[in-house]
Amino acid sequence: MNKFKSIYEQKKLFILLLIVFVLFFTFFFVTKTVFASNSKATSPKLVTSITIERGDTLWSIATSYMSSEYDNVDQYISEIKQSNGLMSDTIHVGEHLIIPYYE
Template identity: 50%
Template sequence: MKKLFFVAVIIGVLVMVFVCPWNVVKAEANDPEASNNKKYFTSYVVEKGDTLWDIAQEYMTEEYDTAHVYIKEVMESNHLESTGIIEGQMLILPYYADKPIR
């Protein structure tokens, strides 16, 4: 009985040694925070006919899950209470990149 317990413990340790490190590496590879991208902001002057959806399609980077998440951040950054924007209005737009655009 003791021999069986000892074998089970050894097998458990070997499984932990060989399986756990692979899970850690996989998690790190998929971690968006591990990328070299930094968050930047740029200004944008609203043109006639622009919508926040159109702006999101042009400026949203892959770090954002959806356009809705990006638009919400744009609204918060610009203290907007609704999605309505007007021609000539200046907006601050967030984006992720290795270095700033411009």
């Protein structure tokens, strides 16, 4: 009976250590991912609304509002399109766009 209790205690200890190990590595990787995704953001992301004027393109708008938090203009244009539900690069005079930007 004593031998059976000892094996049971060893299994409990093993399971406890396994749970601690999994939690530790889960915390480590989640924390690393969060810090990596926020490492470029030096200020809070804000939004503004603009009215499209004659001659405006997504490229010209993006180059006006883009900051160093974005890797390139294409990435920023993609975010503008996603923020506005645009499926193409076509915009029209008089429409309003939501423009995300960093302060």
